[in-house]
Amino acid sequence: MAVPGPIPWDLPSVTRQSADGHEIEFARLFEEYSAPIHNYVLRMVGDPDRAADITQDTFIKAYRKLDTVTEATSTRSWLYRIATNTAIDDMRRRRMVTPMGEDAPAFANQPDHRPGPEAQVMAATLDERVQRALLHLRPNHRQCLLLSDLDDMSAQQIGEVMGLSYAAVRTLLCRARGEMRRALSAEGFAR
Amino acid sequence: MTMDRHEPFEELISASLAGDLTPTERDRLDTHLDSCSQCRTTLAAFADQRRIMSGLRHVGPPRDLGARVRTGIERGRFATVPWWRRPAVMFAGVGGSLAAVAGALLAIVLLNGTPSDPEVGQATPEPSATITQPSQTPRPSLPPISTQAPDASPSETAAPPSLAPSPSAEPTAVPEPDVVMAVTGPVEDLAYAVVVDGTIEEEVVPIEETTGDDVDEPMSPSGPPITAELSPDGQWLAFITEIGQRGVNDVWATRIAGAPEPTDPDASPPPDSSIEVGDTVHLGESVAGSPFLERMTWSSDGRYLAYTLADPETDEADADAWMFEPSEGEPRRLTDVGNAYAASWVPGSAGTSLLWLSMAGEEPMSYLVGFHDDASRVDEPFNPADDAIAEAEGVFQPLLSPNGSLAIFWRGRMSAELDRGWIFVEDGAPYLAEHPMDGEPEASFEDERKLFSDLPTAGPLFSSAAITWGLDGDAYAVWDASWTGDGTDDENPYPDATRVYFGHATDSRGLTRQHAIDREDIDPEMAVVDVEVAPTGGHLLVTARERQGGSRDAPRAEVRLVTRNVGDVADEVEIVDIGEDGWVGPAVFRNDTVPEWDPALAP
Numbered sequence: 001m002a003v004p005g006p007i008p009w010d011l012p013s014v015t016r017q018s019a020d021g022h023e024i025e026f027a028r029l030f031e032e033y034s035a036p037i038h039n040y041v042l043r044m045v046g047d048p049d050r051a052a053d054i055t056q057d058t059f060i061k062a063y064r065k066l067d068t069v070t071e072a073t074s075t076r077s078w079l080y081r082i083a084t085n086t087a088i089d090d091m092r093r094r095r096m097v098t099p100m101g102e103d104a105p106a107f108a109n110q111p112d113h114r115p116g117p118e119a120q121v122m123a124a125t126l127d128e129r130v131q132r133a134l135l136h137l138r139p140n141h142r143q144c145l146l147l148s149d150l151d152d153m154s155a156q157q158i159g160e161v162m163g164l165s166y167a168a169v170r171t172l173l174c175r176a177r178g179e180m181r182r183a184l185s186a187e188g189f190a191r
Numbered sequence: 192m193t194m195d196r197h198e199p200f201e202e203l204i205s206a207s208l209a210g211d212l213t214p215t216e217r218d219r220l221d222t223h224l225d226s227c228s229q230c231r232t233t234l235a236a237f238a239d240q241r242r243i244m245s246g247l248r249h250v251g252p253p254r255d256l257g258a259r260v261r262t263g264i265e266r267g268r269f270a271t272v273p274w275w276r277r278p279a280v281m282f283a284g285v286g287g288s289l290a291a292v293a294g295a296l297l298a299i300v301l302l303n304g305t306p307s308d309p310e311v312g313q314a315t316p317e318p319s320a321t322i323t324q325p326s327q328t329p330r331p332s333l334p335p336i337s338t339q340a341p342d343a344s345p346s347e348t349a350a351p352p353s354l355a356p357s358p359s360a361e362p363t364a365v366p367e368p369d370v371v372m373a374v375t376g377p378v379e380d381l382a383y384a385v386v387v388d389g390t391i392e393e394e395v396v397p398i399e400e401t402t403g404d405d406v407d408e409p410m411s412p413s414g415p416p417i418t419a420e421l422s423p424d425g426q427w428l429a430f431i432t433e434i435g436q437r438g439v440n441d442v443w444a445t446r447i448a449g450a451p452e453p454t455d456p457d458a459s460p461p462p463d464s465s466i467e468v469g470d471t472v473h474l475g476e477s478v479a480g481s482p483f484l485e486r487m488t489w490s491s492d493g494r495y496l497a498y499t500l501a502d503p504e505t506d507e508a509d510a511d512a513w514m515f516e517p518s519e520g521e522p523r524r525l526t527d528v529g530n531a532y533a534a535s536w537v538p539g540s541a542g543t544s545l546l547w548l549s550m551a552g553e554e555p556m557s558y559l560v561g562f563h564d565d566a567s568r569v570d571e572p573f574n575p576a577d578d579a580i581a582e583a584e585g586v587f588q589p590l591l592s593p594n595g596s597l598a599i600f601w602r603g604r605m606s607a608e609l610d611r612g613w614i615f616v617e618d619g620a621p622y623l624a625e626h627p628m629d630g631e632p633e634a635s636f637e638d639e640r641k642l643f644s645d646l647p648t649a650g651p652l653f654s655s656a657a658i659t660w661g662l663d664g665d666a667y668a669v670w671d672a673s674w675t676g677d678g679t680d681d682e683n684p685y686p687d688a689t690r691v692y693f694g695h696a697t698d699s700r701g702l703t704r705q706h707a708i709d710r711e712d713i714d715p716e717m718a719v720v721d722v723e724v725a726p727t728g729g730h731l732l733v734t735a736r737e738r739q740g741g742s743r744d745a746p747r748a749e750v751r752l753v754t755r756n757v758g759d760v761a762d763e764v765e766i767v768d769i770g771e772d773g774w775v776g777p778a779v780f781r782n783d784t785v786p787e788w789d790p791a792l793a794p
Binding site: 030034035036038039042043048051052055056057059060063064126127130131145146148149150152154155170171173174177178180181184189 | 202239240243247248250251257260263
């Protein structure tokens with residue numbers, strides 16, 4: 001599957017001539033991770049506009065906190081952690097102001113007005129069906145599954161992102177797979 | 192519930208997909224798979240799932256993401272945060288209003304700087320001379336109860352006080368009150384600002400991170416703040432936020448300043464906290480909707496914060512007192528009885544901090560318990576009744592005045608409600624009493640009288656109300672009165688849940704319907720969220736929210752500075768307006784002007 005290329009980071013003119021280590025390091029981070037972080041967040045929230053906002057905020061926070069990254073910290077896990085927490089905050093906020101049921105994307109849980117479930121399933125692309133199944137998962141299950149299967153992180157790395165122990169991640173991941181299995185089944189996937 | 196015999200192997204199957212198995216686990220799984228078709232099916236399903244997931248289309252970010260991030264970095268703006276991180280909006284649109292409020296506050300301080308003059312709005316015919324400067328006698332005492340019989344009928348209107356606003360007094364060198372505003376954008380994203388001399392002292396400071404770094408802890412303040420308490424040393428801002436419409440609150444504490452330089456070389460300040468300035472600690476989650484729960488109390492040296500959490504997850508509205516000790520950096524549960532409420536600290540008890548705790552019940556009780564400041568920390572929750580050094584029968588949640596000499600507390604029969612915790616169901620009413628500070632802890636409350644002097648003394652009265660003291664130790668405010676008794680009517684309810692009652696302990700008439708601030712002070716479509724009495728005791732900062740009524744609009748609140756006038760003179764109201772979609776409030780005052788209680792001066 002083709003992965004979008006890196007987004008270039010323009011050092012501001014004022015710092016271009018004397019770009020310090022902080023700016024250069026941030027430029028590297030942005031170019032390397034903005035695309036995967038955005039993709040991860042998009043799958044988390046299922047909405048392109050929100051995903052763009054959350055990704056934007058993630059990198060603003062990362063810029064401000066870059067000095068706190070130590071050699072012992074995995075920069076990738078650190079960035080994903082910021083993204084995860086920013087996405088959680090966004091979801092909490094929307095849950096608070098949005099009447100129940102309207103938080104889900106337009107294609108989920110909407111009554112009437114549309115073809116029956118079976119026709120719907122058949123009409124949607126594979127990608128849409130998987131995304132729909134993902135959005136039925138609990139947020140922590142969704143995060144765990146995405147980090148594992150979309151971003152190919154180990155249980156150890158997922159633990160760093162989610163603040164969980166290795167054992168807790170394995171248990172959580174197993175439950176997430178079980179939940180996803182049922183959600184995919186509802187979307188017409190066999191097994 | 193028994194565990195499915197396949198369950199342990201499902202976890203191994205899941206882990207095997209990412210190569211996360213030890214050799215031993217691998218052998219164990221392989222052996223099992225050889226004989227279990229169900230787990231082989233699970234393995235195939237999980238493998239399919241992983242293949243599907245990894246094959247999902249990668250969607251790139253918008254092309255302008257870099258520019259947006261750059262703009263956000265340079266302007267300090269977040270995409271999901273609306274108004275207050277936009278400097279132009281904050282300082283042009285809001286700064287002027289804040290300046291107006293703080294300027295008014297300064298003027299008010301000057302007006303009220305002379306203790307012998309009655310304060311503007313103080314509905315007291317004969318203001319007591321016992322409310323004085325700290326260097327004089329700091330202890331107010333209650334005046335004789337007025338011989339004028341109060342109007343016992345809530346439906347009738349008593350004669351209005353005949354006081355006119357006080358004349359201006361010469362300015363005196365009273366420390367200027369500062370205001371700390373806890374503000375939020377349309378939904379959350381808390382911040383605060385310090386207002387000094389009518390201007391914002393420093394940049395609006397966001398409160399968005401917990402325990403050091405938001406990447407360490409996924410929680411962050413999740414809703415509008417509804418009450419706040421500043422620690423007496425100015426280091427910590429404790430506050431409570433709503434969690435949407437769930438009927439649940441969060442309790443937080445943000446460190447907003449470092450340890451102050453000690454002014455008394457002989458004093459032993461509390462040990463410094465390891466929590467850094469700017470960090471926020473989550474102190475717990477509680478059932479919302481009760482003034483008895485939605486309050487916090489700092490010890491006078493800022494060493495401890497006590498508060499109450501009613502577990503929203505249980506079916507019995509279990510309430511227990513909690514404590515946050517900044518030097519420890521984390522909250523701890525104080526009691527384990529299921530009906531304990533934090534009330535207030537006794538100020539000025541060096542070496543041992545004394546806390547009033549109340550146990551709700553059909554017949555409530557209050558207990559005074561002590562914490563030795565130098566003792567090693569005790570983590571075990573306790574029963575206040577077992578460790579009390581004093582007790583008060585029938586007394587619930589005594590709120591001591593800032594100098595500790597007076598108390599407002601509740602009496603009545605209580606009952607537990609799932610969605611509010613304990614409330615009064617019969618004879619419920621607040622009382623005012625003296626709280627002796629003469630070293631005899633068993634002498635708890637003396638010379639008590641009803642706070643509302645023109646309401647009945649028994650029957651179905653209050654179920655609850657919110658109460659706060661002014662820092663002068665004399666003024667107090669009551670609002671959010673929930674009333675179950677007769678005598679109210681739609682035209683002229685009393686007590687009115689939508690109004691604030693503003694009284695002074697030295698007013699011999701107590702609190703009456705005449706002490707309500709003007710109906711026009713708060714718009715009818717707004718509800719009072721929080722009230723803070725100005726340090727000088729003459730003014731109120733009222734946080735009022737717009738009633739949402741099912742609207743999907745983000746919650747909005749504003750802070751109104753109410754200068755109380757009496758008779759035919761309308762109150763003066765200034766509004767801190769931040770625009771259409773924001774939330775401002777609650778506001779708190781720095782304690783620079785608190786008269787410190789000196790036990791040596793006690794009679």
